[in-house]
Each structure stands twice: as C-alpha cells, then as structure tokens.
Amino acid sequence: MTNPTPWWRDAVIYQIYPRSWADGNGDGVGDLPGITARLPYLAELGVDAVWLSPFYVSPQADAGYDVADYRDIDPVFGSLSDADALIARAHQLGLRVIVDLVPNHTSDEHAWFQAALAAGPGSLERDRYIFRDGDGADGALPPNDWSSVFGGGAWTRIREADGRPGQWYLHLFDVKQPDLNWENPQVRSEFEDILRFWLDRGVDGFRVDVAHGLVKAKGLPDWSGPMNMLDLPDPTQRPPMWDQDGVHEIYRSWRAVLDGYNPRDAEGYDSARDRVMCAEAWVDPPERLARYVRPDEFHQAFNFDYLNAPWQADSLRATIAASLAADDAVGAPTTWVLSNHDVVRHASRLGLPVGTARPNGIGADDTQPDQELGARRARAASTIMLALPGGAYIYQGEELGLPEHTALPDEVRQDPTFARTAGAELGRDGCRIPMTWEKDSPAYGFNDTGRTWLPQPTEFADLAVDQQVGVAASSLELYRRLLTERRDRGIGGGSLTWADVDPDVLSFTIRGTTGEQTTMLANLSAASVTIPPGHEVLVDSDPDGDGTQVAPDTAVWLRRTS
Template identity: 65%
Template sequence: MPQHGVVTSSATLPTTPLTRSAADERDEADALWWHDAVVYQVYPRSFADGNGDGMGDLPGVTAKLPYLRDLGVDALWLSPYYVSPMADAGYDVADYRDIDPLFGSLADAEAMIAEAHRLGLKVIADLVPNHTSDEHAWFQAALAAGPGSPERDRFLFRDGRGADGELPPNDWRSVFGGQAWSRVTEADGSPGQWYLHIFDVKQADLNWHNAEVRAEFEEILRFWLDRGIDGFRVDVAHGMVKAEGLPDWDHEQEMLDGANEDGDRPPMWDQDGVHEIYRAWRQVLDSYEPHGSRMMVAEAWVEPASRLARYLRPDEMHQAFNFHYLGSRWAATDVREAIETSLEANEMVGAPTTWVLSNHDVVRHASRLGAAEEPGRHNHKGLGPRDEQPDEELGLHRARAASALMLALPGSAYLYQGEELGLPEHGTLDDSYRQDPSWFRHGGEVVGRDGCRVPLPWKADAPAYGFNDTGESWLPQPASFARYAADVQEGVDGSTLELYRTLLRLRKELLLGRGDVAVVEGFGDDVLALQRTTPDDGRVLVVTNFGDEPVALPEGAVALVASADLVDNKVPTDVTVWASLPG
C-alpha cells in the first residue's frame, strides 16, 4: 500500500510571518500585499461598456468594481488606457499621462482608482516602455529633426545597408511578422534612415541608452503613483535594451522568443542592461509610503527560471509572470516540474512566485486544455475557424481543476477576466472582424489574439450579453457566451463563478498564499499531491488527478472544495480537491 503524507520534496517562500490574530503583523503584511495577492486582469475595451458605444471604458470598470470585490480578488491590473491610435490595442502609446477618449478621461481614471481603494482593491497600471506610438510627440519630433539629432537619439534610428542605404540595418524580424525596420522619408523628400520596431510599424522602439528616455519614464512612474496607482505591469520587460551594435539574428521571431536551440539569447531580448533600469525604478517606487507597498511585475518571456529570477533580485522587480507554468502540458510531471523549478529559482533571490494560466496574449486555458494534442500548451498564433476546435466540455472541466490547483499555491496568482466564468476562446471568430496586427503582418496565416479579447457576457438575455445596454460590441460575442454569463451562474451551486468565489475565500481564510508547500508521494505518477501548512499549523492536502482512474483520499481527509464532485471520497479524472488533514 502506498503511504500517503510522506513529504519527499519541498520549497519554501520567504515571507513575513502572519497570523490572523496579530493586527500589527497584518499591517506589515498589507504593506507587502503583492506577496500573496490574487490579481484580476481587466482588459478595459472588453470588460464593461459604460456609454454604449461598443467599447469598454473606465466608467464601466468602476461600475463593476463591487463584482471584483465580491469575487474575492485583491487587486486589478488594467491593460493600457492611454492616448493611442490603437494600432495594437493601446500598446502603442501616444501620451503616457492622459486617457484615450475611447476609455474616458483622466478624471474617470482617478475616480476608478479612488473607488477601488474604497472597496479595498489595489490598482496596477500597464506600462509600455519598450516602444512608443509613431504618433507620440517624441517620434514626430525625431522625424522632423533629421539624422544625428538629439530627437532621433531617443529612438533606434540607423542608416541602411547597401550602396544607397536601401537595405535595413540588420536582419531582425518583427514579432508581428515581416522585417523589424521601416525607412522614413526625410524632410527634403529623400529616402532616409530606418527605425527599429520589434512589434508593429507604428511602435517605434526607444533607445534605453538615452538619458532623456530614462528620466522621462521615471517621471511617468511618479505621475501615476501620485494618482494612487499601487503598481505597474511592465510590458516586454526583457526587451528594452538591445545588444551593442545590433548584430544580425538569423532566426524567425516567435512571440517574445527566448534563447535558440543552442542556448544563445537573441540580441533584442534579456540583455543584462535592463537590470540597471529596474534598479532605478525600484528606488522611485520605494520612495512612496508605506515603504515596499508599490510594486512592479515583469512581462518577461525568459528561460530558464534561474535567468528569470535575476529580474526579481531585492532591488529590482517584485514579481515576474510565470509563463513556464502557463505553458505547461496538462500532465502531473510537467506541472510538478514547473512548480518546483519556479519556487526553487525564486527562493534563491527571496522573491514570491506568480502563477498564471490565461491573459490577453494567449488562447484561454479553458480552450487550451481541451485541445486534442498537448493540452495546456500555449502558442501566440491563436485559434481560428480553420483550426481543429477544442473539446469545450473537457476544456472547462480541466480548466476548473487547473485553477483550483493554481490558487492553492503560495505566492501571487493572476486571473484573466472571464476565466472565473469558464469562458472559452472565441475560436470561430470571422476573419472580417480581426484587429490584431499579427493577422495583417502575417498575411492571414496567424489569426492572432482577438479570440481571447471578446467582450464579457454579464447577462444571458441582455443586448451584447450585458456588456452594455445598446448591443454594440467592438468584437462579436459567440452565441455560446449566453450559457457562461455571470447572471446565470450567480448563486448557482457548482457553477464556475461560485467555484472561484469559494476558492478565493478559502485561500484567504487558510492563508494559502503564504507558507510552505511540499510534494506528497504515494499517489502515483499521474497525480500531483501537495501539502500546505497553514499559520495555525493546520494541514491542507491538494490533489489533482491527471490520470484515468479515480484516486482515494487518505483516511481522515475531509474535502473543503473540489473542482467537480468526488465519488466515494475519491478524486475523479481531471479534478482538483482541497482537503483538510487530521492533526
């Protein structure tokens, strides 16, 4: 008989001691709220539309803040709401200090922040420092000023190769397809220099060796911190510094690619110079009181985990998204490896680990987990009507189990809007509606990310499923969204919404975001079992069954919550359960 409860390997999060009865320790923990926060990503254009124009906005977000409070999250992170021509859904910023009229006004942003704080929610803003829009005042000044000017030095302008400069400065490819360089026409009408855009042609890369660029972004941080922002999600955090001399890189770009098969890092990603930038930013954040209460989380597609952990040293970033975990195959061995590797690497630098399964750049995990091949794996090509469609029922069943496992782990968890409803990808979105620049720059060969960005369904029988009162929607919602609407899940025992609420409530009550985690052997190769120790020395067993046969819980274990019904105290296939263990 296998012996349950034998701890064979463990990893520990460095953490502030915390008990539910010590008020002074709670105050200290609140200053370090990001250590174990559950953060809900709001994609503003698709969350809630306050004025009925078909585009989500900040008043819509503000109106739904009580929903987020009741869900049980600790913070919300908003994708960009800045002034932008929207070539890449706001990740092409024209003015970092104002709100795009699509989303409202600066006053609307300040009201939203104030209301979130009143409800006990922190607010994280999205910062886009790798590039600006080509409509940013700086880039327009660079075009007017000409080669060799201080204005052009803020960006990566270079002379072309070839007899007349007709060839781009190097062979870099854009993440969104095509070459990463565009040639400008000078003021006299002649063909001129080239500028780098690792992403869209309307997203000009900044020169982070330039002192003006560094000073400007420190002031942008202060601008939003002064308005009450609690932290920043840093877009393309590993891409701002490029290798000296911009050497050729004859590899096709994947979305935010890592090292190649030989282990070489691309010259546009994960250069050591980025760390100096984050040390300076950390000083800015730490100058605000309470000390340590403002945070940064890096979008850094960096492997191995030990390399990613360098962003999390005590004087740099506070967190980095755990994309290794997000992309794990749905198998006990793969998920266990991702958990252990992440915890061990972060422990070396004294940082909490983040966990994430979905966001605005990847196919929703309720669909990825229903894929016929390698369920759980992610890619940045999206899911379209010409692709094999996932098994929707199976995907949701596994997604619930995956979320229950994730929310039992120590550290901070990030949720993507709608996952608490069990939303799948809109995998059959008609091509005529696509807006992702990847679709256009790849000539229709890559469908892109629009399918995970479709507006949320709030009411099954309302126009646009309650996204607004008019029925307008910037992307069409599939008919299947009606059965996922929030109002048909509200208060319904066993619904995905109520499952998330229960998981989040228990996570807080048991303080599972902090403390130790250990792998428990004896359940078989297709089962991942973890033991969590609560601050009052209670023990919680977390079991996820990836195999084909039900798995019995140990004697005396009492189920607290499960992603699906247990049968005779056994955990069925693709189910996660949290159970209390006898003392």
C-alpha cells in the same frame, strides 16, 4: 506598524482588459466608467487588486499598446477624472489598482517620434529612438535581419523631410510602435517622471510590458533564431533584443522611485502601502527570470513557464519546483498565471490534445478544442494554481469558464499580427471578447445598446455572471470558494511539501500562515483515484464529486480529519 507579510507576496490580481470589461456609454468599446460600475463584483469575488491593460491616448493600432501620451486617457476610455474616480472607488472597496506601462516602444504618433522624423539624422530627437542607416547600395537594405514579433521585418525606412529615402527605425512589434533607445538618458528620466505621475494619482503599481526588451545588444548583431525565448532550443542563448543585462540597472532605478513613496527606513513604514511592479518578461530558464525579482528590482514576474506547461503531472511538478527554487534563491514570491490578453484562454487551450503547441489564436478551420474536456481541465488547473504559494493572476472571464472565440470571421479581426502575417497567425482577438454579465440583456450586459467591438459567441450566454451567481456547481462559485479558502487558510503565504503519489497524480501540502494544512490533489490519470484516508474535501473542481474519489482531470483541496 509594520505588516508581517507585504500584500503583494500572496496577492490575487485580476486583469481587466478595458476594451472588453464593461461599456458605460454604449459605443461598443469598454471604458473606465464601465469598469468603475462593475468593481463591486470583483470585491465580492475576493481578489486583492486589479490590473488594467493600457488606457492611455493611442491610435489603437495595437489596442492601446501603442501609446501616444502616457499622462492622459484616450477619449474612447474616458478622462483623467474618470481614472481618478476608478482609483478612488477601488480603494473604497479594498482593491488596489495596477496599471500597464509600455516602455519598450511608443506610438509613431507620439510627439517625440514626430519630432524625430522632422529633425533628421544625427539629431537629439532621433537619438530617443533606434534609427540607423541602411545597408547596401544607397542604404536600401535594413540595418540587420531582425524580425518583428508580429510578423515581417523589424525595420521600416522613412522618407526624410526633403522627400529622399532616409534612415530606418526599429520596431520589434508593429510598424506603428517604434522602439525607444534606452541608452538615452532623456528616455530614462521621462519614464521615471511617468511613474511619479501615476503614483501621485494613487495607483498601487505597474505591470511592465515587454520588460525584457528595453536594452539591445551592442552593435545590433544579426539574429535568425526564434523571437520567443521560451522557444529557444538552447536556453543559454539570448537573442540580442531580449534579456540583456542592462535592463536591470533601469529597474533598480524604478524600484527606488516606488520605494520612495513608502520609505522602508522611515518611522511608521507599513508594507500595506507598498507600490509594486510586475514584469512581463518572456525569459527562460527560471534562474534567469529570477534576476528580475531580486530585492531591488521587480516585486513579481509572470511565470510563463507555468502557463506553457503541458497537462501532465510530471511536467507541472517539474515547472512548479523549478519556479519555486529559482525565486526562493532571491527571496521573491513566485507568481502563477494561466491566461491573459495575449494567449488562447486556458479553457480552450486545455481542450486540445496534450502536447499541442500553444497556438496564436484558433480559427473555424482549425482543429477545435474539446469544449467539455477543456472546461473540466480549466477548473482543475485553477484549483491547482490557487493552491500554490505566492501570487496569482486571473484574466477577466476565466472565473466564468469563458472559452476562446474560435470562429471569429476574418473581417472583424483587429490584432496587427493577423494583417502582418497575411492571416498565417490569427492573433489574440479570440481571447479579448467582451465580457458576459447578463444572459438576456443586449450584448449580454456589456452595455445597453448591443454594440460590441468584437462579436460575442452565442455560447457565452449561458456562462454570463447572472447565470452562475449562487449556482453551487458553476465555475464562478468554484473560484469564490477557492479564493475564500485560500485567504482563510493563509495558503498564498504558506510553504509547500510534495506528496509521494502516483506519477500521473499531482499532489502537495501547503502549511498556511494560519498554521492549517491544505492538501491539493489533482488527478491527471485516466482512472479515478481514492481520496487518502483521514482527509475530507474542502473544495472539489468536479461539481459531481462524491467526496471519496477524484475523477480524471479534476482536482480537490483536502484537510485532515484525523
């Protein structure tokens, strides 16, 4: 029997950062058994699936995004049997499991790269990566002027087996993350096999890291512009390392692999069994991003335009409208996200002055967010996001209102960005702090030893899960109400109609798949606004809301009474 709406079109997916979710063995680093033990919490929260950041064998130079073996689990996280147990338990609880895949680069400790170093220039082993002779006298200069996303240059020169200075290899990220050569058919075949390995173990899909970066422009031309496509002054420009047309052929082949596990032309096809892919593609404009979610490519792509939109009604309205229009044109759902493991948490980001460029980390010496304002706006932002049609992603702890850790000592920072920029960019550690489960337990319940790979701020204590469960005014209970109403009213699969209201008020109505209408009204002005006549409040982001007014920086869901 075919389900009318594939599960992924309106799914709410919860991101788990394995190092920081729950630590089962007390060594200070989260692990798979810890995750498995805490999965009932997510089932009760009301999400549809979990996405796990990388847990593969890795030297952890970039917290697991430097993979040395794609078919095994790093001992710090557990074992393959632990992964199997996690997948089985999730499925028992009605949760799907999406795992991270990192195809742009491997670790320099991957067997392939070690073989490339040993084999020498011109070898088949080196052709799996992007090695080039240097420029200038004796090849002493890098092959082009590309920069690393993490700071510094994107090329490193090796010493050949005989000790002489040799070729250079490309690494768009850390020096320990050499880029693969996706023009090599062996690379393409290997990753199709990796997909099958995890699909055979029961995973429900993949979040694909740096999905816009696999193919580089022919000739590797120089590029001195911004490395983030969303920062380009001219969005029609495309840096030679990002969003090249050749990536789409790769993803069409991957989609065929996934669809092979649930053939659409087979008798008994059921869309509930679809295996899916979501693209991490920092691509602009929306029409260009929509190319990744054409019917034979990705199912979803992260909407970073929405994440980056300033806290202004007109900006949010324009971003939402443009995103929906671009994805509707290719028949894809739009996916919404506010926080993840790579960006300052929105409970802190929204506490900065409107128009502030999104920082790459916040330190003790930086302008500090207004915590109360940030928390208030974060609740409203989540109320807006979960009212939008399509899919949504929740980053671990955002349902608790966790802020960024903005006072981490330099000596504990581990993000390679911090080291590669000599501290000019603080990096992402502040959003990766271990979860808080129990206020009065060691490490706030992260484990029973009190050890944590990054220190937890004291303000996390009052935001612990056990301090919010059953507390009507808490951030956690707000998320639970939003997710319950979203599901019961069919909001994720609904259609959106804009309301004509004050320019500083964002409002739209969703006709859900149940036939019910839900109006979202967010007040981004400086004065309270009155709830429209003939409506009553279903959910209010303001714990002090009185049901008649919407205070500044708050949002409500309404239903008609007449």
